[in-house]
Amino acid sequence: MSLAQLQHLSKTYALGQLRVQALTDVSLQLQPACFTVLSGPSGSGKTTLLNLIAGIDRPDQGDVRIAGQSLQQLSDNALTDFRARHIGYIFQNFNLLPVLSAFENVEYPLRLNRTPAAQRRKKVQELLDAVGLADKSNHRPNQLSGGQRQRVAIARALVHQPLLVLADEPTANLDSQTGAQIILLMRELQRQQKTAFVFSSHDPQVIASADHLVLLKDGHLQSPQPLQEAV
Amino acid sequence: MIALALRNLWRNQRRSATTLLAMMIGMLSILLFGGYSRTVYYGLETDFVGRSGHLQLQRKDYFWFGSGDPQGYSLQNYTELVTEIQQDPVLAPLLRVVTPVLQFGGIAGNFDAGLSKLVIVQGVDVEGQNQLRQWNDYQLAITPELLSIDPAAPDQAEIGIGVARMLQLCTQLALKDCPQAEAGSAAIDAGTLSADITALAATTAQQSSQTSRDQTGARLELLAASTGGAPNVSRLQINRAVTTGAKELDEVYLAMQLKQAQTLLYGEAGQRVTALQIQLQHSADLELARTRLQHLIDSRWQQQPLEVHDFQTLNPAFGQITGMFSAIFGFITILISAIVLFTVGNTMSMAVLERTVEIGTLRTLGLRRSGIRRLFVSEGLLLGLTGAVLGTLLALLLASLINQAGFAWLPPGSSNPVPITIRLWGEHQMLLSISLTVVLVATLSAWWPARRAAQQDVVDALRYV
Ligand SMILES: Nc1ncnc2c1ncn2[C@@H]1O[C@H](COP(=O)(O)OP(=O)(O)O)[C@@H](O)[C@H]1O
Ligand SMILES: [Mg+2]
Numbered sequence: 001m002s003l004a005q006l007q008h009l010s011k012t013y014a015l016g017q018l019r020v021q022a023l024t025d026v027s028l029q030l031q032p033a034c035f036t037v038l039s040g041p042s043g044s045g046k047t048t049l050l051n052l053i054a055g056i057d058r059p060d061q062g063d064v065r066i067a068g069q070s071l072q073q074l075s076d077n078a079l080t081d082f083r084a085r086h087i088g089y090i091f092q093n094f095n096l097l098p099v100l101s102a103f104e105n106v107e108y109p110l111r112l113n114r115t116p117a118a119q120r121r122k123k124v125q126e127l128l129d130a131v132g133l134a135d136k137s138n139h140r141p142n143q144l145s146g147g148q149r150q151r152v153a154i155a156r157a158l159v160h161q162p163l164l165v166l167a168d169e170p171t172a173n174l175d176s177q178t179g180a181q182i183i184l185l186m187r188e189l190q191r192q193q194k195t196a197f198v199f200s201s202h203d204p205q206v207i208a209s210a211d212h213l214v215l216l217k218d219g220h221l222q223s224p225q226p227l228q229e230a231v
Numbered sequence: 232m233i234a235l236a237l238r239n240l241w242r243n244q245r246r247s248a249t250t251l252l253a254m255m256i257g258m259l260s261i262l263l264f265g266g267y268s269r270t271v272y273y274g275l276e277t278d279f280v281g282r283s284g285h286l287q288l289q290r291k292d293y294f295w296f297g298s299g300d301p302q303g304y305s306l307q308n309y310t311e312l313v314t315e316i317q318q319d320p321v322l323a324p325l326l327r328v329v330t331p332v333l334q335f336g337g338i339a340g341n342f343d344a345g346l347s348k349l350v351i352v353q354g355v356d357v358e359g360q361n362q363l364r365q366w367n368d369y370q371l372a373i374t375p376e377l378l379s380i381d382p383a384a385p386d387q388a389e390i391g392i393g394v395a396r397m398l399q400l401c402t403q404l405a406l407k408d409c410p411q412a413e414a415g416s417a418a419i420d421a422g423t424l425s426a427d428i429t430a431l432a433a434t435t436a437q438q439s440s441q442t443s444r445d446q447t448g449a450r451l452e453l454l455a456a457s458t459g460g461a462p463n464v465s466r467l468q469i470n471r472a473v474t475t476g477a478k479e480l481d482e483v484y485l486a487m488q489l490k491q492a493q494t495l496l497y498g499e500a501g502q503r504v505t506a507l508q509i510q511l512q513h514s515a516d517l518e519l520a521r522t523r524l525q526h527l528i529d530s531r532w533q534q535q536p537l538e539v540h541d542f543q544t545l546n547p548a549f550g551q552i553t554g555m556f557s558a559i560f561g562f563i564t565i566l567i568s569a570i571v572l573f574t575v576g577n578t579m580s581m582a583v584l585e586r587t588v589e590i591g592t593l594r595t596l597g598l599r600r601s602g603i604r605r606l607f608v609s610e611g612l613l614l615g616l617t618g619a620v621l622g623t624l625l626a627l628l629l630a631s632l633i634n635q636a637g638f639a640w641l642p643p644g645s646s647n648p649v650p651i652t653i654r655l656w657g658e659h660q661m662l663l664s665i666s667l668t669v670v671l672v673a674t675l676s677a678w679w680p681a682r683r684a685a686q687q688d689v690v691d692a693l694r695y696v
Binding site: 051054056057076077080081082083084085087089091093095097098099100108109112113156 | 235238239241242588589591592593594595596597598599600689690693
C-alpha cells in the first residue's frame with residue numbers, strides 16, 4: 001500500500017489579472033521509506049506540489065491522501081494538527097526561528113505535539129547528535145553557518161518521526177560541497193528512520209541519489225510511470 | 232509562549248524601547264495628574280470637613296428655608312442630642328467632634344463711622360470649632376487656621392477682611408492691602424441709618440463699654456432680628472479679620488461666641504442652634520454614620536423633624552471642583568489610552584509584517600491560527616505589563632521628587648495654602664486601575680495585528696519577501 005496518493009491535482013494562481021496554471025492534473029503515488037526526487041526547471045510547479053502534499057496549500061481540483069487520510073476533508077485546524085504530527089518540512093532558506101537556540105528549534109515540533117519534557121530532551125539530543133551539532137545546541141541560528149542551519153532544520157523535520165518529510169530545494173542556498181554533505185546526511189537519516197522523503201531539486205547530485213524520480217514541466221508530470229513504481 | 236514573546240520583543244530592542252517609553256510617558260502624565268488630583272481632593276475635603284464637619288444635623292428643611300428664618304428652623308434640646316450622639320454605641324467610635332452652630336443673618340455696624348454691612352453670623356462653641364478645624368486625617372502638611380476668639384471673653388468675635396474693609400476697620404485691625412473709602416460716601420450712609428438703631432446701639436455700647444474699653448482692636452455692633460421680629464443688638468470686640476480664600480465669603484463672615492449669639496437671637500433663655508456639626512475620624516465612615524443618624528432621626532428623635540446632610544451637599548463647590556478634576560483626569564486617560572493603542576498597534580503591525588515568513592514557518596510546522604494570534608497578543612500584553620510597571624515606578628519616583636521640591640498653591644475655595652504634592656504612594660486603587668487600563672489597551676491593540684497575522688495564507692506568508 002502506498003504512503004501517499006496524489007489524485008488529479010490542479011492548482012491555479014491568480015497573479016493580478018493573469019492566471020498561472022502551476023499544476024495540471026498531477027497524479028502520483030509515494031511509497032513508504034522511499035527517497036523521491038521532484039525535478040524540473042524553475043517555475044515548473046515543484047514548490048506548489050510539495051505545498052499541496054504538505055497540506056499548507058489546497059488544490060483547486062483533486063485530493064491528497066496520506067496514510068488513508070484525505071487532506072481535502074480536514075478543517076484548517078485539523079490539517080494544521082495533521083502537519084504537526086505527520087509532516088516534516090525542510091525549507092530552501094532553512095527558516096529557523098531566529099529567537100530560538102538550535103536545541104529549541106529542534107524541540108519546537110515536539111512542543112506542538114505536547115511531548116513530555118524528558119522525552120523531548122532525549123529526542124532533541126539524539127537528533128542533534130545525528131546531524132553532528134551536539135556541541136552547538138545553545139547557538140542561535142545567526143551564530144551558525146548555512147550548512148549548520150540546514151542540519152538543524154533537518155533535525156527539526158525529523159524529530160517528531162513524521163510519516164513524510166518534504167524538502168524544497170534544500171541545497172539551493174548552499175555551496176556544492178556542503179550541499180553534497182547535506183544530501184548524504186538526509187539519505188542516511190532517511191534509511192535509518194525509514195521515513196519517506198520527497199525532495200525538490202535540479203541538482204544532479206540529488207537526482208542521482210533518488211529512489212524515485214519525478215519530472216515536472218510547466219505543471220505537468222513528465223514521467224507518469226517512473227522506474228520504482230513498476231517494481 | 233511568554234518566553235518566546237519576550238525574546239521577540241528583545242529582538243527589536245530599539246522599537247520595543249520606544250514603545251515602552253511612549254507608554255511610560257503616557258502613564259506618567261496620567262498618574263502625576265491623578266496624584267495631584269488626589270492632593271487637591273484631600274486638600275479640599277480637609278478644608279470643608281474642617282469647616283463644617285462631615286455631617287450636619289439640622290431641622291428638616293433648614294437647608295432650603297432656614298437662613299430666612301433661623302428661629303423657626305432651629306434645633307431644640309440640642310445639648311441632649313449632642314449627648315445622645317456622643318454616647319451612641321454605633322456613632323461613638325466613629326466620632327471626633329460634635330459641636331453646635333447657630334447661623335443667621337445680621338447687620339454689622341461701625342456706627343461711629345455710620346457704616347453697616349450685611350453679615351452671615353456663625354455663633355460657635357470656640358473650643359469645639361477649633362477642634363473641628365484640626366481634622367487632618369490625610370496627614371497633609373498644613374496648619375489649620377484657628378479662631379482668634381478667647382473662649383473666656385463672651386463678646387469677642389472675628390470678621391472677614393471684606394467686612395473689615397467695608398466697615399473701615401482696617402486701621403484698628405492693622406490690616407494691609409485694605410483700601411480706604413472716599414470720605415463723602417460714608418457720611419451719606421450715616422444719614423440713612425435709622426435713628427432707632429443708632430439709639431439702640433448707643434445703649435448697648437454704654438452697657439459693654441466698661442468691659443472692653445481697655446482692649447485694643449475694633450468694636451462693632453451686630454444687629455439681628457430676635458424672636459418675634461424685634462431688633463436686638465450685640466456689641467462685639469473684634470481682634471482679627473481673616474481671609475477665607477473667597478472674596479464673597481470674606482465680605483459676609485462673622486464668627487462669635489454661641490452663648491452671645493443665642494442671647495442676641497433668643498434672649499437669656501434661648502437654647503437653640505441651627506445645626507450640629509458632626510465630624511468623624513475618617514471620611515470612609517460617612518455612610519455608616521449617616522445611616523445611623525437617619526435611624527435615630529426616624530426612631531428616637533421624633534419629637535422634632537430633623538434631617539442630616541453631608542459636607543458635599545453643604546458645599547456644592549466640593550463636587551464641582553472634584554468633578555472638574557475627574558473630567559480632566561478621564562480626558563487625559565482616554566487621550567493617553569488612544570496614544571498607547573496606536574503606538575502598540577503600530578509596533579505590533581510592524582512586527583507582524585517583518586515576521587511574515589516566520590509566521591508561515593510556524594504554521595507549516597503545525598501551529599494553529601489561534602497559536603499565532605496568542606503569540607502576538609502575548610507580546611502586546613507583555614509590552615503593556617512592562618510599560619505599566621515601569622510607568623508606575625517612574626511616576627512614583629518623579630512624584631517623590633516633586634514632593635520634596637515643596638511647591639505650594641492656594642486651591643479655589645480654600646483658605647489655607649496647600650503644598651503641591653503628588654499623592655501616589657498608597658493610592659493602590661488608582662495605580663492598579665491605571666496600570667490595568669494600560670495593560671488592557673496594549674493587549675487590545677495587539678489584537679488586530681495578531682488577527683491579521685493569524686489569518687494570513689500560509690503559502691503567501693512563506694513566499695513573502
Ligand atoms: N502563491 C503564488 N501566487 C502566484 N503565482 C504563484 C504562486 N506560487 C507559484 N506561483 C506560480 O506558479 C508557477 C509554479 O511555481 P513553483 O511551484 O514555485 O515552481 P518551482 O518551485 O518549480 O520553481 C510559477 O509560474 C509561479 O510563478
Ligand atoms: Mg520552488
